[in-house]
Structures are given as structure tokens and as C-alpha cells.
Amino acid sequence: MAIVGTGNIARFHVEALRSLDAPVRIVAGVDLDAGLATSFCAAHGIPFADTDVERALTHTRPDVVHVCTPPGAHLAPARAALNAGAHVVVEKPPTLSLRDFDALADAQPAGGPYVATVFQHRFGSGARRIRALLDAGVLGRPLVARCDTLWYRPDAYFDPPWRGRWETEGGGPTMGHGIHQMDLLSAVLGEWTRVSALARRQARRTATEDLSVAHVSFANGAVASVVNSLLSPREESYLRFDFEYATVELTHLYGYGDDDWRVTPAPGHEESVTAAWKAGEHGRNSGHAAQFALVADAVREGSVPPVDTAEARRTMTLVAGVYASAFGGRPVGPDDVGPGSPHYENMRGDGPPWTEET
Numbered sequence: 001m002a003i004v005g006t007g008n009i010a011r012f013h014v015e016a017l018r019s020l021d022a023p024v025r026i027v028a029g030v031d032l033d034a035g036l037a038t039s040f041c042a043a044h045g046i047p048f049a050d051t052d053v054e055r056a057l058t059h060t061r062p063d064v065v066h067v068c069t070p071p072g073a074h075l076a077p078a079r080a081a082l083n084a085g086a087h088v089v090v091e092k093p094p095t096l097s098l099r100d101f102d103a104l105a106d107a108q109p110a111g112g113p114y115v116a117t118v119f120q121h122r123f124g125s126g127a128r129r130i131r132a133l134l135d136a137g138v139l140g141r142p143l144v145a146r147c148d149t150l151w152y153r154p155d156a157y158f159d160p161p162w163r164g165r166w167e168t169e170g171g172g173p174t175m176g177h178g179i180h181q182m183d184l185l186s187a188v189l190g191e192w193t194r195v196s197a198l199a200r201r202q203a204r205r206t207a208t209e210d211l212s213v214a215h216v217s218f219a220n221g222a223v224a225s226v227v228n229s230l231l232s233p234r235e236e237s238y239l240r241f242d243f244e245y246a247t248v249e250l251t252h253l254y255g256y257g258d259d260d261w262r263v264t265p266a267p268g269h270e271e272s273v274t275a276a277w278k279a280g281e282h283g284r285n286s287g288h289a290a291q292f293a294l295v296a297d298a299v300r301e302g303s304v305p306p307v308d309t310a311e312a313r314r315t316m317t318l319v320a321g322v323y324a325s326a327f328g329g330r331p332v333g334p335d336d337v338g339p340g341s342p343h344y345e346n347m348r349g350d351g352p353p354w355t356e357e358t
């Protein structure tokens, strides 16, 4: 593996890769900041440090490149990796826009190498259990859901120049933070059909929103309310699914274990739901390691590693839909953010109603 962008999240990648049962070797660390690349590689025993992706690819020939740069700097190293025959594991959000995402997906040759997006909350046991029970019919139809990302980021959080700006971060909490919860919502409920949303800049001096609120309809008939906030002093990530036969809730902040899930059967379904919930997969926390284990298996087997581009695109489309509805002042569907829409070109589209920039 090689790592491009040796800032904050890169450490989690190294720790997760080193924790896998089947060993992987990290052969290179690349950062525009030469001092950072060198110190990161020295601290983690990585043999090759460089500032140039192409040179690192040529010199170390990794099988997989982990792209841990800021969102606006994902596309170029990801394409370089694919061109060099390496799979890509790209941090969320994978690109700044749907247009760039499609360019990245199109750069995957038939048969691989492939692009996987980091959405680690799909891979804890609880998320895998809920999907297995849903597929088995134990939970019945999904009816209504809540998806709350109630986080707190003070003004100082936005000091790094790439934060809070459309050009470099692609959006506020909808794109950068709530995307984790919206991805899990989307992994459970599938295709969305319509979204009606508001976005506000309530309190932070950002160019992007610091709050969005949305109602989402899904093709399976379920509806969800979604809140993405960076203004919430009591922080919480909360997902709630009311199925016909049970309520399933997840309450955590940045990662969950089995104890963070709660299941409440509907009257008459106590035995079947409780037995299936107990018998389902347990013991794996959400986190980078849970996803990377499956990515490593897929790379060894030659299959498509998760989260593949079709799945990641659905989540990106929902994010674009929230902005399109909020800034257009009307409900929108997935077709409204396709090619030809300003929200396809970038998440902000023709822009929010506020004008002050950071």
C-alpha cells in the first residue's frame, strides 16, 4: 500500500492497515510537504517518503493507494494510481462534485484496478446485521427513519485554509460530516427518489453551510428526516429505522460498537426479531480497519472492493440533492443533479443565498 497525504487521517489508515489479520506492507508515504512526508514515514517505519505521487508510484509499485489528501486534491492522485495499475482507497468525500466523481469512476478500466471510497460505518457488525435481517425479511418493510449528525465545530476548526470553502471542501456538514450517516442511511434504504431540504449558515464564518435539514423519500417507500449540524454542543450521531416489525437505533459519535445499537420489536414480533438480532454478526466495531479488511480480501481475490463507485455515487447524489433542493427552494430527484445541472458541476450549483465568503 502507499499513502498519499500524510496529515491527520493518514495515521488512522496506517493503524488500521497494521491491525489487519492478513499482513499488508506500507511501501510509501507522499505529501506535498516534504518535512511532513519524511517525519510521517520515519514515525511509522515506511521506507519511501516523497512529495511526488508519480515518482513514488514508479519507485514502489504499490497494489493499492490510499488517498488521504483534502477533498479537492483526491482526483489527481487517484487517477495517477489507476493509471499505474493500483487500486484506490479514497477518503470521503471522494471528489468535490458528481462530475469529478464520474470522471474518477470512468478512469477505472474494465476488470480493475478499482476505486473504493472510505465509508467505514457500513462495516461494523451492527450495520451488517441490520442489512442481513432486512434482506431475510425479519424486520419487515422500512417505513420511517431519522439520520442526525449533530456535531460541534468551533470557529478555530475552520482555520486550515481548505476547511469551510466550496472550492476545497466541497460543502459544509452535509458533504463533510453528515455524509457518513447519510451513507449508512443509503446503504440500508437504497435508492432515494426525492429530497426537500434547507441549508443555512447559522453561526460559523464559513462560505459553506453549517447546518442542513432534509426530508428524503426512498424507492422502497420509506421516508427519512436528516439533520447535518456543526452547531450542536451535545454531540451525537443518531440513526433510527422504524421497520414494520422493529425499531432499530444507533447512537454514537464517530464510531460504534455492538453496545451502541438498540432493537425494539413491534408487538407480536418479539421472539423472531430478538432471536435474529442475537444470532446475527457481532464483535466488529465500525472503523477503517473493518472496511480495509474487506478491501484487502477483494484485492487478493480480484473482486471489486467496497464501497464501490455505484454505491458511493448514490450517497454523493443525495448530498447534491440536498444542496439543489436547499438552494433552489424546491423538492428535487436524482435526475435533477445529473449532467447539465449546475449541482453536477459542483455541490453549491449556482450558489447559496448568502454571499459573504471567508
Ligand SMILES: NC(=O)c1ccc[n+]([C@@H]2O[C@H](COP(=O)([O-])OP(=O)(O)OC[C@H]3O[C@@H](n4cnc5c(N)ncnc54)[C@H](O)[C@@H]3O)[C@@H](O)[C@H]2O)c1
Residues within 6 Å of the ligand: 004, 005, 006, 007, 008, 009, 010, 030, 031, 032, 033, 036, 068, 069, 070, 071, 073, 077, 091, 092, 093, 118, 120, 160, 176
Ligand atoms: N473517514 C473519516 O472518518 C475521516 C475523518 C477525518 C478526515 N477524513 C477525510 O480525510 C481527508 C484528509 O483529511 P485530514 O483531516 O487528514 O486533512 P489534513 O489537512 O490533516 O491532511 C491532508 C494532507 O494532505 C497533504 N496534501 C494536500 N494536497 C496534496 C497533494 N496534492 N498531494 C500530496 N499531499 C497533499 C497536506 O499537506 C496534508 O498533510 C479528507 O478528505 C477528509 O474529509 C475522513
